[in-house]
Every structure is written in structure tokens, then in C-alpha cells.
Amino acid sequence: MEYELNFTVNGKKISLQVGKTERLLDILRNRLNLTGAKESCGEGECGACSIILNGKLVNSCLVIAPQVQGGVVETIEGLSCKEAALLQEAFVKTGAIQCGFCTPALIMAAKDLLSRNSNPDKKEIREQIAGNLCRCTGYEKIVLAIEYGARELRNDREGVNSEKPIYLDRQGSGSS
Amino acid sequence: MLEVISPGNIQELQAIIRRSDEYRNPYYLAGGTDLVLQIRSRRAEPDLLVELGKIETLKTIADCGENLIIGSMATFTDLVENQLICKKAPVLAEAAAQCAAPQVRNQGTIGGNIANASPAADLLPPLLALNAKLNLLSPQGRREVPVASILKGVGENYLKPLELIEKIKVPLQNGRGAFVKLGIRNSMVIARISTTLIINENETGLIERAAISLGAVAPTVVRIPEAEAVLNGKKPHVDLLKEAMEIVVNETKKYLGQRASAPYKIRAVRGVMAEAFFRIYPALMEGLADGI
Numbered sequence: 001m002e003y004e005l006n007f008t009v010n011g012k013k014i015s016l017q018v019g020k021t022e023r024l025l026d027i028l029r030n031r032l033n034l035t036g037a038k039e040s041c042g043e044g045e046c047g048a049c050s051i052i053l054n055g056k057l058v059n060s061c062l063v064i065a066p067q068v069q070g071g072v073v074e075t076i077e078g079l080s081c082k083e084a085a086l087l088q089e090a091f092v093k094t095g096a097i098q099c100g101f102c103t104p105a106l107i108m109a110a111k112d113l114l115s116r117n118s119n120p121d122k123k124e125i126r127e128q129i130a131g132n133l134c135r136c137t138g139y140e141k142i143v144l145a146i147e148y149g150a151r152e153l154r155n156d157r158e159g160v161n162s163e164k165p166i167y168l169d170r171q172g173s174g175s176s
Numbered sequence: 177m178l179e180v181i182s183p184g185n186i187q188e189l190q191a192i193i194r195r196s197d198e199y200r201n202p203y204y205l206a207g208g209t210d211l212v213l214q215i216r217s218r219r220a221e222p223d224l225l226v227e228l229g230k231i232e233t234l235k236t237i238a239d240c241g242e243n244l245i246i247g248s249m250a251t252f253t254d255l256v257e258n259q260l261i262c263k264k265a266p267v268l269a270e271a272a273a274q275c276a277a278p279q280v281r282n283q284g285t286i287g288g289n290i291a292n293a294s295p296a297a298d299l300l301p302p303l304l305a306l307n308a309k310l311n312l313l314s315p316q317g318r319r320e321v322p323v324a325s326i327l328k329g330v331g332e333n334y335l336k337p338l339e340l341i342e343k344i345k346v347p348l349q350n351g352r353g354a355f356v357k358l359g360i361r362n363s364m365v366i367a368r369i370s371t372t373l374i375i376n377e378n379e380t381g382l383i384e385r386a387a388i389s390l391g392a393v394a395p396t397v398v399r400i401p402e403a404e405a406v407l408n409g410k411k412p413h414v415d416l417l418k419e420a421m422e423i424v425v426n427e428t429k430k431y432l433g434q435r436a437s438a439p440y441k442i443r444a445v446r447g448v449m450a451e452a453f454f455r456i457y458p459a460l461m462e463g464l465a466d467g468i
């Protein structure tokens with residue numbers, strides 16, 4: 001307990017005593033009980049700890065307390081109900097979740113992309129999730145999930161009812 | 177005891193720099209993508225961390241006529257997205273775009289990439305080929321030096337304690353350039369072999385200035401002046417390009433010596449050089465690639 005950290009997490013101002021080189025990942029998980037960000041590699045390679053800091057997607061295992069001072073952090077727990085529901089549903093419906101360990105980070109990566117580009121193509125999605133490893137799914141379904149989630153979010157914004165679900169567009173790749 | 181300071185501007189930072197001799201092992205903290213792991217593994221044991229993220233003026237990218245002036249806290253993402261860099265020093269944007277994955281590109285900075293002095297740092301080959309200079313700030317004041325002059329060895333630089341890389345001064349690229357790196361996977365690989373090739377031709381079609389740099393073959397990123405000299409003043413021709421490539425390969429052999437990875441790296445150098453020449457002279461290089 002040596003460093004007073006003031007920052008905003010999911011819209012809430014927070015003041016905490018933390019270690020000077022304590023990682024944001026540990027602050028979120030151990031002190032704030034926000035366990036959506038996961039630790040896997042701890043070295044910036046896997047993306048399981050992805051969160052949004054000051055509007056940018058970063059790996060929270062590579063960020064320490066002084067870098068967060070006065071900053072704004074968004075985690076999976078802070079998604080709006082609508083966003084969370086639609087993106088989660090997209091992942092479930094496309095079969096993009098197996099063990100689920102990588103999912104919160106992938107949804108944050110998706111949110112980050114969709115905040116800049118509401119209608120990304122497959123290539124843009126692949127580039128966005130290049131730093132998020134998944135041991136289970138093989139990525140095809142994750143790309144599909146983000147495509148589907150993006151469409152649902154656009155439709156929701158425009159008040160349109162979805163037509164045929166995207167996860168059935170490609171033969172054999174959908175599960176329901 | 178570790179002390180942490182986050183100066184809000186350059187004046188506050190200068191006050192800290194003046195006190196640098198009070199610390200045994202002071203470090204700057206930029207994006208932290210190298211340093212955080214070094215601290216955790218105790219490869220770095222700072223007694224002072226000067227966090228640079230609150231100094232807005234270190235994040236700017238400006239056009240100053242002959243040069244672009246890049247703040248040391250510009251991230252890989254800033255370089256990729258900046259229109260000035262994309263237009264006037266495109267090899268630098270190209271290299272930044274091929275680094276790591278979005279998360280690390282959003283966090284890692286150009287200043288950290290240079291100071292960390294990895295032989296595989298991806299921004300160093302383009303900066304060396306562009307003849308970029310560093311504006312440094314230390315207790316003794318400001319000085320301007322070529323990027324290559326601070327590279328000492330693997331992970332080592334010649335900066336004085338708390339000497340700050342404030343800005344990077346990048347001459348406009350003008351001619352055509354190519355950044356090529358060979359990695360196992362596109363996103364997360366720290367380059368095994370990378371090269372930057374820049375060719376400026378004059379109005380008569382002669383090569384006026386060729387610049388070739390290579391990463392990950394020597395303890396620091398290096399230029400290959402012997403190959404550049406062969407190209408300078410000549411008319412581009414397939415035999416000339418082949419000759420230059422062979423010189424690059426021979427110089428690489430000298431650097432690599434008997435290292436176990438040498439045979440692989442020599443082939444890799446041939447491959448990335450052929451690709452780089454192909455990108456600049458597709459018509460001349462047509463057909464040659466098969467023989468590599």
C-alpha cells in the first residue's frame with residue numbers, strides 16, 4: 001500500500017491504495033472484484049486481459065498503476081445491458097464460446113472496433129482480434145460472432161428487425 | 177525504495193532530470209510494454225520511475241518542412257493513423273502497422289522502441305534508413321544525434337541516466353521505400369529478420385541515394401553502406417540489384433559468424449531483400465524471385 005490511485009472504472013470514480021508497480025489487471029481482479037479480464041500469459045501475448053484505457057484497447061497485464069492515474073478504464077462489466085446482451089448472444093448463437101476464457105477480452109476487442117467502425121468486414125475483424133488467442137474455437141466462429149453482433153447492434157440502433165440470422169448464412173457453420 | 181513521479185509538462189520534467197544523480201537506477205516509463213515485464217522479472221530494478229504519459233507535448237507529430245518531428249510518446253497506432261507519416265515517411269507507418277497486435281500498438285511508443293535498443297525493434301530499420309535524428313534532453317542540456325549513435329548492443333543504449341528522447345526528427349522519405357519483415361506469424365512476432373530499403377532516383381532515372389538497413393542480424397540494427405555504394409549513381413538494372421543483394425548477404429554473413437541460426441538467417445535475409453527490391457522494382461525483379 002504505497003500509492004494512491006484515483007481513476008474512473010466503468011463510469012465510477014474510485015480512489016484506492018495500491019502498489020506502485022501493481023498491474024491494472026491485479027487492481028481490477030483482486031481489489032475491485034472485476035474478474036472479466038483474465039490472466040493467461042501475463043506477457044502481452046494472449047490478449048485475455050484486454051480492457052479499454054482512455055479509449056484505447058490495451059493489455060491490462062502490461063499497464064501499472066502510475067499509467068492509470070487520472071485515467072478512464074472500461075471493462076466488460078461496464079458494457080450497457082443492450083451491448084452486453086447483443087454481443088453475448090452473438091457469441092452464443094454462432095458457437096464462438098467453448099470454455100469462455102477468452103470471451104470477455106474478445107468482446108472488449110469487438111466493442112473497441114465497433115466504436116470506430118460499425119460495419120467491419122472479415123479482414124478488419126481478423127486484424128482487430130490478432131492479439132487475442134483462443135485455444136478452443138479456431139477463430140472462424142469468433143469472426144462470425146463479431147460480424148453478427150455488429151449487425152444486431154446496427155439494427156438495434158436503427159430500430160430494424162433482423163432478417164435471417166448471419167450464423168445460418170454459411171452452411172454448416174451455425175449452431176443453435 | 178521506489179519513487180514514482182508523473183511530471184505534467186517538460187518544465188516539471190527538467191526539474192527531475194536535474195536531480196538525476198540522486199538516484200542509482202532511474203528509468204522512464206513510456207508505454208511499459210518492454211519495461212513492465214523487465215521490472216516483473218527483475219531485469220530492471222528502478223529506484224525512480226518517471227512516468228511520461230501526462231506530458232501532452234511528447235505526443236505530437238508535426239511537419240517542419242524538411243523534417244517530420246515526432247514526439248517520443250507517439251504510439252505505433254499514432255504512427256499508422258497519422259496522415260503526415262503515411263504521406264511523408266511511409267516506410268515508418270508501414271513498419272509500425274506490422275508490429276505486434278492492436279493492444280500493444282496502442283500502448284508501445286516510438287521512444288520506447290528506440291531506447292529499448294532491441295536488434296529486432298521494428299521501428300529502427302526505417303529510422304536508420306531515413307537518417308532520423310534524436311533530440312535528447314539531459315542535465316547538460318539538449319543535443320541532437322543520429323539514431324544509430326545511441327545504439328550500443330542488445331538491449332543497451334548510450335543514453336546518460338535520465339537522458340530523455342524528447343523528439344525524433346525524420347527527414348522526408350521522398351523516394352520509394354519498402355519495409356519487409358519475416359516472422360512466423362504476422363501479428364505477434366518480434367521480427368526475426370527485417371529490412372528497410374529506400375531508393376531515391378533523380379530526374380534522369382539514376383539512383384541518387386539508396387539506403388538499406390537490417391534488423392536482427394547484428395547486436396544492433398545496422399545499415400549496409402557497402403551495398404548502398406554499389407547502387408548509388410547507377411541506373412537500376414536486374415544485375416545491379418542482384419549484385420547489391422549479394423553484398424547484403426555477404427555482410428550479413430560477417431555479422432552472423434558461426435551462430436547456430438546463421439544458415440537460416442542468411443536465407444531469410446536473401447528472401448526479405450528480394451521482396452524489398454521486388455516491391456520497388458517489380459518489373460526488373462520479375463522472374464528473379466524464383467531463383468532465390
Ligand SMILES: Cc1cc2nc3c(=O)[nH]c(=O)nc-3n(C[C@H](O)[C@H](O)[C@H](O)COP(=O)(O)OP(=O)(O)OC[C@H]3O[C@@H](n4cnc5c(N)ncnc54)[C@H](O)[C@@H]3O)c2cc1C
Pocket residue numbers: 043044045203204205206207208209210211212248249274275276277280283284285286287288289290291292296297298299335339340341342363364365366367
Ligand atoms: C506481446 C508483445 C509484442 C511485441 N511486438 C513487437 C514488435 O512486433 N515489434 C517491435 O519492435 N517491438 C515489439 N514489442 C516490444 C515493445 O512493444 C516495443 O519495443 C515498444 O516500442 C516499447 O515502447 P514502450 O513505450 O512500451 O516502452 P517502455 O516499456 O515504457 O520503455 C522501454 C525502455 O525505454 C526507455 N524509454 C522509454 N521512453 C523513453 C524516452 N522517451 N527517452 C528515454 N528512454 C525511454 C524506458 O526507460 C525503458 O528502458 C512487443 C512487446 C510485446 C509485449
Ligand code: FES
Pocket residue numbers: 038039040041042043044045046047048049050059060061062
Ligand atoms: S495475460 Fe495479458 S496478454 Fe496475456
Ligand code: FES
Pocket residue numbers: 096097098099100101102103133134135136137
Ligand atoms: S473459448 Fe476457450 S479459449 Fe476461447
